[in-house]
Amino acid sequence: MNVPRVMVCVTRQKTCERLIKVGQKLVEGTEGTITVVHVTKVGENFLGNPDEGEALDYLFQVSKQAGADMTVLRSDDILNTLLDFAKKNNITEIVMGESPAPGSSTSIIHNMEHMLPGIKFNVVPLLY
Numbered sequence: 576m577n578v579p580r581v582m583v584c585v586t587r588q589k590t591c592e593r594l595i596k597v598g599q600k601l602v603e604g605t606e607g608t609i610t611v612v613h614v615t616k617v618g619e620n621f622l623g624n625p626d627e628g629e630a631l632d633y634l635f636q637v638s639k640q641a642g643a644d645m646t647v648l649r650s651d652d653i654l655n656t657l658l659d660f661a662k663k664n665n666i667t668e669i670v671m672g673e674s675p676a677p678g679s680s681t682s683i684i685h686n687m688e689h690m691l692p693g694i695k696f697n698v699v700p701l702l703y
C-alpha cells in the first residue's frame with residue numbers, strides 16, 4: 576500500500592478547518608503526510624486585512640495540531656500553481672471544499688481531476 580501524501584487546499588476562512596480534519600483522518604494510522612496549501616494572488620496583502628490574517632494564522636495553528644505543514648504560495652494562476660505543487664510533492668490525495676457559489680469551484684476541481692488522473696479527490700461538502 577502506498578503511503579498517503581495528502582494536499583489540503585484552503586482559502587482564507589476559518590471554516591477550512593474542516594478540510595484539514597478530513598486530511599488528518601486520511602493519514603491516521605499511516606506514515607502519510609499532510610500539507611495544507613493556500614494560494615494568494617500576487618500583490619494581495621492579506622496581512623493588512625486583520626480578518627484574513629487572523630484566519631490564516633488560525634489555519635496555521637490547526638495545521639500544526641494536525642501534524643501538517645502549511646504552505647502559502649503567491650500566484651495569479653491558482654489552478655496551475657496547485658497542479659505544480661501536487662506534482663512536485665508526489666501528492667496521492669487532494670482535499671478541497673465545495674464552493675458556496677454553484678459552479679465557481681467545480682471548474683477548478685473538475686480541471687484538477689482531469690489534469691491529475693492518478694490522484695484521489697475528496698470534495699468536502701459545506702455542511703460537513
